Amino acid sequence: MNKKILIVAAHPDDEILGCGGTVARMVREGYEAYTLILGEGITSRDEVRNRAKRDAEICELRKQIYKATKIIGVKDVFIYDFPDNRFDTVPLLDIVKVVEKVKSEIQPDIIFTHYEHDLNIDHQITYQAVITATRPMVHESVNTIYSFEVLSSTEWKYPQNYSPNVFVDISDTLDLKIRAMTEYTSELCQYPHPRSIEGIKMKAQLRAMEAGFEFAEAFMLIRNLI
Incomplete structure (x- = not known):
């Protein structure tokens, strides 16, 4: 039986930015990959709440999720609608139960998942929910x-304390990560914003230099039971 991967991300595009190259590589190596996205990922940008506009944008963003995750080889996606950048207004137990539900179905x-001290509150709570759901x-x-890092969140936290201890060579799958990210037309930014094509390449080169690769993604190993 193939081993299974579950990506648990707070927002659409976090899954690609955080581990898109690694998951694409692991799928090629025979793993089955699934994605759980907890938040709708867009309404915090609205200055004035417009339901029709919001619903149309969320619908479009969900189409982008399916296209992006298909490129890296994800078998299925589970999408929920916790409020963007407002996970702290939801009981943690509600989020934990969603993680438990999907985990029970997939048996990964x-x-x-996210780094516990990211700048983004939704990322922090997603990490807490995962740790609680996987005791x-x-x-x-x-x-x-x-734990993965997300451009424009992890590196913007001060003081910076993300200290990766696992490095994955994604030289053969960086192109898939970039292709997947270009599907997120509403999330991709122009350089010098970190969440740009140039930013993704530069981060992959930075992590690669730390490990002797050409391009890499870096992670913090939180738990490994053997």
């Missing part, structure tokens, strides 16, 4: 958890 061996008890399927 590996989870990729290492008997019959727990998840034995490995990685």
Whole structure:
């Protein structure tokens, strides 16, 4: 049986920015990959709430999710609508139960999720929900958890304390990560914003220099049960 990966992300595009190249590589190596996106990911940008406009934008963003995740080889996507940049207004238990529900259905061996001290509050709470939902008890399927970094969130936290200890060579899959990210037309920015094509390449080169690769993604290993 193939090992299974579950990406648990707060917002659309976090899954590509955080681990898109690595997951694409692992799919090529025979893993099954799934994605859970917890938040609708867009309404915090509205100055004035316009339901029709909001619903149309969310619908378009969901189309982008499916296109982007298909490019990196994700088998299925689970999308929820917790409020953008307002996860702290939702009981943590509600988010935990969603993670538990999807986890129970997929039975993943590996989870990729956010870094616990990101600038973005939704990222912080997603991490907390994952750790709560995967307590290492008997019959727990998840034995490995990685935290990823997200451009324009992780590096903007001060003081910076993201210290990766796992580096994955994505020299052969960086192109898929970039192709996937270009599907997020509403999320991609122009350089010198970190969440740009140039920013993605530069980060991959920076992490690669730390590991002796050409292009890399870097993670913090949170748990590994052997």
